[in-house]
Amino acid sequence: GQQVMQIPQYQHVQEGEDFTTYCNSSTTLSNIQWYKQRPGGHPVFLIQLVKSGEVKKQKRLTFQFGEAKKNSSLHITATQTTDVGTYFCAGTMDSSYKLIFGSGTRLLVRP
């Protein structure tokens, strides 16, 4: 079936270090979204990427969508303790209204 794989499962970094999570789909995606879930909370939308090769930045966060629209990454520069949480990618295939979520990467930041 349709799958979206995400790695790593966990990442424990020292505050100030960079962090990257990767997302790979078995099929071509129409678009990909990224969400952040704080511990005990619910997912909150961060961004959507639609175009092949697209790169978007939000302050210290950089999002990329691969040329083949099958992979994506989220990079955080100089992590802060406020970045703690689980980051999920979620892809849409064709014109479906369904999102296929990756398994998430849990980020822990040591102060």
Place this chain on the structure above:
Amino acid sequence: DGGITQSPKYLFRKEGQNVTLSCEQNLNHDAMYWYRQDPGQGLRLIYYSQIVNDFQKGDIAEGYSVSREKKESFPLTVTSAQKNPTAFYLCASRSFGGGPYEQYFGPGTRLTVT
């Protein structure tokens, strides 16, 4: 304030009982979704609805049922047929208008069945 509400936040039930989780939105969104999240796992789609009086099964619909009688409401019933119902249940909604078609999530209901 516009948003999605889920109640209750915590729910405890005995095995063999059906239980209904509430989800209400005042965002005027057309589509609504139910997800299940297990510890350390991603979100798995249970059911979704794009329009009133219509809904589709997601990837793990067995043991669950839904209704969409009103645009604002999308309750989920966890039946006794669900073999492992203890989980965190999240409701979401989205608009069909202009993009980016993000899903808005409610605060979730943590269901424990013993």
